Amino acid sequence: MDALLNQAFAGLSMASILLIVGLGLAIIYGSMGVINLAHGEFVMLGAYVAWAMQTFLGFSILTSLPLIFVVIAFVGWLVERGVVHRLYRRPLDTILATWGIGIVLQQLVRMFIGPESRFVATPSLLEGNTVIGAVVMSNYRLFVIVFALAVLAATWALMTRTEFGTRLRAVIQNREISECYGIRAEKVYAMTFAYGAGLAGVAGALLTPLVSTTPSMGTYLVVDAFLVVIIGGVGSLIGTAVAAAAVGEATALFSMLMNDTLGRIAVLLAIILLIRFRPNGLFPQTIRR
Amino acid sequence: MNRTNKYDFLGYIAFAVIILLGVPFLLGFDGFELNTFARYLALAMVAMALALSWGTAGLLNLGQAATFGIGSYVMAMHLKLAASTNNPGGMPDFMGWTNVESLPWFWQPFHSLTVTLLAGLLLPAAVAGLMAAFMFRGRITGVFVAIITLAFMVALQLVFIEEQRFTGGQNGLTGLAPLSLPGWTVDTYSLSFYYLVAGCLIVALLLGMLVVRSKVGLVLRAIREDASRVRYFGYDVASYETFVFCLSAAIAGWAGMLYTLVLEFASPTYMSVSFSLAIVIWCAVGGRESLVWAAVGAILVNLAEGRLSDVFVEGWLLILGLVFILFVIFLPRGLYGLALAMVDRLRGAPRTDATLPVKEG
Amino acid sequence: MTVLDIQNLTVQFGGLKAVNGLNLQVKMGELRCLLGPNGAGKSTTLDLICGKTRATSGKIMFDGTDITELAEYRRARCGIGRKFQVPSVFKELTVIENIEIARSRRPGLWAALSTFRTPIRGRVKDVLDRVSLVEHIDTKAGNLSHGQTQWLEIAMLLAQDSKLILMDEPTAGMTIQETLKTAEIFNSLRGEHTIIVVEHDMQFVRQVAQRVTVMNQGSVLADGSIAEIEADARVKAVYLGH
Numbered sequence: 001m002d003a004l005l006n007q008a009f010a011g012l013s014m015a016s017i018l019l020i021v022g023l024g025l026a027i028i029y030g031s032m033g034v035i036n037l038a039h040g041e042f043v044m045l046g047a048y049v050a051w052a053m054q055t056f057l058g059f060s061i062l063t064s065l066p067l068i069f070v071v072i073a074f075v076g077w078l079v080e081r082g083v084v085h086r087l088y089r090r091p092l093d094t095i096l097a098t099w100g101i102g103i104v105l106q107q108l109v110r111m112f113i114g115p116e117s118r119f120v121a122t123p124s125l126l127e128g129n130t131v132i133g134a135v136v137m138s139n140y141r142l143f144v145i146v147f148a149l150a151v152l153a154a155t156w157a158l159m160t161r162t163e164f165g166t167r168l169r170a171v172i173q174n175r176e177i178s179e180c181y182g183i184r185a186e187k188v189y190a191m192t193f194a195y196g197a198g199l200a201g202v203a204g205a206l207l208t209p210l211v212s213t214t215p216s217m218g219t220y221l222v223v224d225a226f227l228v229v230i231i232g233g234v235g236s237l238i239g240t241a242v243a244a245a246a247v248g249e250a251t252a253l254f255s256m257l258m259n260d261t262l263g264r265i266a267v268l269l270a271i272i273l274l275i276r277f278r279p280n281g282l283f284p285q286t287i288r289r
Numbered sequence: 290m291n292r293t294n295k296y297d298f299l300g301y302i303a304f305a306v307i308i309l310l311g312v313p314f315l316l317g318f319d320g321f322e323l324n325t326f327a328r329y330l331a332l333a334m335v336a337m338a339l340a341l342s343w344g345t346a347g348l349l350n351l352g353q354a355a356t357f358g359i360g361s362y363v364m365a366m367h368l369k370l371a372a373s374t375n376n377p378g379g380m381p382d383f384m385g386w387t388n389v390e391s392l393p394w395f396w397q398p399f400h401s402l403t404v405t406l407l408a409g410l411l412l413p414a415a416v417a418g419l420m421a422a423f424m425f426r427g428r429i430t431g432v433f434v435a436i437i438t439l440a441f442m443v444a445l446q447l448v449f450i451e452e453q454r455f456t457g458g459q460n461g462l463t464g465l466a467p468l469s470l471p472g473w474t475v476d477t478y479s480l481s482f483y484y485l486v487a488g489c490l491i492v493a494l495l496l497g498m499l500v501v502r503s504k505v506g507l508v509l510r511a512i513r514e515d516a517s518r519v520r521y522f523g524y525d526v527a528s529y530e531t532f533v534f535c536l537s538a539a540i541a542g543w544a545g546m547l548y549t550l551v552l553e554f555a556s557p558t559y560m561s562v563s564f565s566l567a568i569v570i571w572c573a574v575g576g577r578e579s580l581v582w583a584a585v586g587a588i589l590v591n592l593a594e595g596r597l598s599d600v601f602v603e604g605w606l607l608i609l610g611l612v613f614i615l616f617v618i619f620l621p622r623g624l625y626g627l628a629l630a631m632v633d634r635l636r637g638a639p640r641t642d643a644t645l646p647v648k649e650g
Numbered sequence: 651m652t653v654l655d656i657q658n659l660t661v662q663f664g665g666l667k668a669v670n671g672l673n674l675q676v677k678m679g680e681l682r683c684l685l686g687p688n689g690a691g692k693s694t695t696l697d698l699i700c701g702k703t704r705a706t707s708g709k710i711m712f713d714g715t716d717i718t719e720l721a722e723y724r725r726a727r728c729g730i731g732r733k734f735q736v737p738s739v740f741k742e743l744t745v746i747e748n749i750e751i752a753r754s755r756r757p758g759l760w761a762a763l764s765t766f767r768t769p770i771r772g773r774v775k776d777v778l779d780r781v782s783l784v785e786h787i788d789t790k791a792g793n794l795s796h797g798q799t800q801w802l803e804i805a806m807l808l809a810q811d812s813k814l815i816l817m818d819e820p821t822a823g824m825t826i827q828e829t830l831k832t833a834e835i836f837n838s839l840r841g842e843h844t845i846i847v848v849e850h851d852m853q854f855v856r857q858v859a860q861r862v863t864v865m866n867q868g869s870v871l872a873d874g875s876i877a878e879i880e881a882d883a884r885v886k887a888v889y890l891g892h
Contacts, residue, residue, distance in 0.1 A: 083614060096573065504763075522754045522757065
């Protein structure tokens with residue numbers, strides 16, 4: 001029973017990371033209809049920036065987080081302006097192009113930083129554990145959970161309480177009409193993509209003390225994050241949060257009860273079945289046409 | 290039907306002549322070079338199989354490598370059994386190491402050459418057919434076809450790696466016997482083997498072109514544009530889509546069998562994400578709308594890889610990725626679109642825009 | 651003889667009943683016009699007949715068969731053709747290829763595998779002549795003018811040769827001459843085919859309609875000859891507002 005609770009806690013902290021990655025993916029998909037297969041590489045880049053900040057400047061990830069967000073958001077902005085925005089009416093081609101970008105980013109890191117694993121330390125402020133009953137909770141993991149909830153709240157506020165959010169929602173509803181009212185859809189899209197990418201970067205940085213940093217670390221994560229987006233449905237932040245918790249916990253349980261491979265297969269089958277039978281989780285709400 | 294038909298047919302003849310006469314001559318009938326080129330031809334075949342579903346019907350199968358892999362394992366199982374006749378129980382060596390008691394039932398039929406050849410075509414077709422019926426009866430289209438096929442392939446690859454006792458796991462199937470056809474033991478470094486592979490490619494292309502030129506091809510192109518409109522004319526869209534997936538898978542399986550012969554082993558990397566992406570890249574470079582050009586794309590990219598990857602060991606993947614992105618953005622119709630535009634300019638006809646995207650459903 | 655019999659048909663989108671307890675009978679060879687203010691449920695009725703939308707309750711009988719639950723392509727095979735409000739042709743295909751798709755006597759896969767081209771004679775030639783597209787057979791449909799695109803879709807429906815043809819605003823965007831010619835074609839089809847037309851252009855309706863059905867809020871408001879309808883006080887009230 002204790003083992004189960006501890007596992008559940010570990011699952012919750014993974015779910016928090018998934019939530020941040022999934023939020024970025026869901027926002028990009030929900031607003032532009034772009035399935036961003038380079039999202040995992042944004043996560044990976046975030047992790048590498050965190051590693052570089054620690055290795056070369058001695059900054060802990062807590063100090064680096066704002067900068068990492070900005071850097072990866074900028075990378076996302078470049079990708080959007082350079083590639084994605086040319087492909088808006090060609091969803092299949094966007095998949096291919098972002099896949100290509102993922103490969104290029106991975107290969108760049110492999111060539112210039114090296115294929116070997118890198119390690120980043122837990123911030124000294126968050127070392128140690130909090131023990132409640134039999135559950136040992138590392139302070140860092142607790143921080144990740146709280147941070148993810150804060151990101152969720154901030155995103156919600158951004159979407160519903162700011163001028164930017166209003167513009168974005170207008171563009172999603174009808175791009176042409178929004179442009180007639182002076183909203184520059186291109187700019188809104190670029191900012192949205194950048195925000196999603198920035199979140200991925202932050203998630204990557206938060207991951208560094210938990211897993212080793214490698215050029216291909218994003219690939220696995222993005223599959224799970226994609227599952228989160230499918231389950232949660234687009235346009236629902238709460239849905240994404242619930243789905244992230246579900247996937248995180250399920251994966252934790254699976255890896256305890258079965259082996260990892262079977263867990264992966266289960267995730268993949270879940271994706272296939274959900275797309276096939278619950279496609280409405282994927283599309284914006286159906287309206288009469 | 291339309292104007293491009295004539296060119297397609299001329300292109301096909303030219304391609305066949307080059308492959309059958311030009312290439313062996315240029316390579317100086319050198320066994321090693323011929324073997325390398327035979328490998329490119331097998332890859333050209335799987336690229337052409339992808340173009341069949343992607344270019345014609347707009348159904349992007351990101352799991353094309355799965356059916357290719359099944360074909361290659363089928364052939365490898367036959368050759369492995371042939372190489373294991375002296376082992377206890379006629380079992381492949383790796384089964385002995387992992388304490389498998391006796392040859393599993395699903396290995397048994399592959400003693401027979403006929404069963405193997407049929408299975409190499411029909412098994413991939415059946416698997417793809419089930420997937421296709423599952424998706425297309427539910428009217429899954431566009432990017433979701435891509436995601437489902439990709440997820441399926443990754444799951445399949447995981448199974449092949451995990452079930453090491455039966456599949457050789459990460460190592461795949463190695464130590465294979467040469468293929469014995471009635472009256473001919475295949476030497477993979479010979480001219481006749483090259484002609485076997487080249488002949489298969491040319492027949493497969495002809496088969497594909499016949500389908501594309503028939504009304505099925507026309508209906509598939511209509512489906513790419515507006516599947517629901519096609520339904521109101523009485524066509525059962527799902528069965529057309531399923532058919533093209535099956536055909537594409539059978540050809541991919543066929544290519545996989547040849548690939549195992551060329552490389553003399555089968556490996557789970559044949560059904561990996563990166564291999565599947567490579568197939569997509571070849572198609573995109575050559576031109577997804579034309580079967581011949583997709584094949585040409587595969588040959589050109591692999592030729593370039595063969596020459597360049599020695600020079601830029603690390604950077605090859607980077608170059609390939611960049612080239613791919615540039616093609617998707619600026620030349621979505623690939624070299625085929627470029628060729629069409631050039632022909633039109635020479636004829637002074639209204640220009641075909643090579644940079645215009647291919648319509649998606 | 652009644653070829654289409656709609657009984658108590660209802661469809662609900664969320665809280666809105668777009669079609670509400672509709673009853674409609676159309677005879678063989680009849681040309682029926684459907685009128686009504688915006689949102690009366692005319693297009694939705696066509697959607698329900700051709701299978702684009704599934705009914706919440708009620709029944710559609712076509713030629714003695716219950717088609718309420720059939721898939722679109724099966725209804726097309728029963729002999730129901732549809733022209734959409736926004737011209738829906740295959741823009742990437744040439745005119746003749748569009749016609750070939752539409753001419754779907756044998757829509758099965760195996761028949762299609764052994765068909766390589768449709769010769770331009772017989773009905774295909776006749777249809778192309780009627781809509782004056784013979785010189786354009788190798789033009790991509792995407793390069794046709796708006797009027798020609800409308801013609802092409804009409805030609806496709808003629809090539810399809812359905813027993814029942816559903817037309818949603820066939821003259822939208824046409825010039826007066828083009829509209830006249832469309833009326834001519836419709837009149838010549840009368841008897842051969844059963845046609846249901848949704849149309850706003852009253853000029854056109856007067857030229858073609860035998861019988862007119864006026865819908866309002868998802869059900870039939872009035873039904874009769876064009877003269878009867880134009881004299882009907884309830885119809886006037888609906889059009890002018892309450």
